[in-house]
Amino acid sequence: MKNLSLKICLGIAALLASVGSGFALPDCPSDPSVSWHNCVGTYTDEIGKYVGEWQNNKRKGQATMTYPNGDKYVGEYRDNKRNGQGTFTFANGEKYVGEYKDDNRNGQGTYTYASGDKYVGEFKDGKLNGYAIQYSSDGSILRLRTHNQNRTVAARAIADMKTFGHLS
Secondary structure: OHHHHHHHHHHHHHHHHHHHHHOOOOEOOOOOOOOOOOEEEEEEOOOOEEEEEEEOOEEEEEEEEEOOOOOEEEEEEEOOEEEEEEEEEOOOOOEEEEEEEOOEEEEEEEEEOOOOOEEEEEEEOOEEEEEEEEEOOOOOEEEEEEEEOOEEEEEEEHHHHHHOOOOO
């Protein structure tokens, strides 16, 4: 009985150990003239260094793109463009964490300035669009804003809202 239990445990352990490796993509061919399909590879050009997944010779899946100026994007790609969740860290210390569509900030996101102040809200075509909350570096709310393609339509400072009884 001990022998059977040991064999079952070893069999389960071997099965679990092999599960992760079954889903890993192979390395892309070292010859860039060969089609890169369903593989992981590194490609460097004048735009920057891309390390990530490829499908049908296009960037697709999880990747890291490092630009010559020090900017860096870590996130999802589809059809050679940033699409899905991602983090773009600028060389100047600013950062965007959120959704992308066709290389633009699109959907929910947080843009943090080097000072620590940040906007949390909706983006469309790379610009603030819809509701956003502006936070100071200490985490306190500074303003509630409504944007239309990066133009402020309405804004209320929290101090004003307290004065007029909108917040307690």
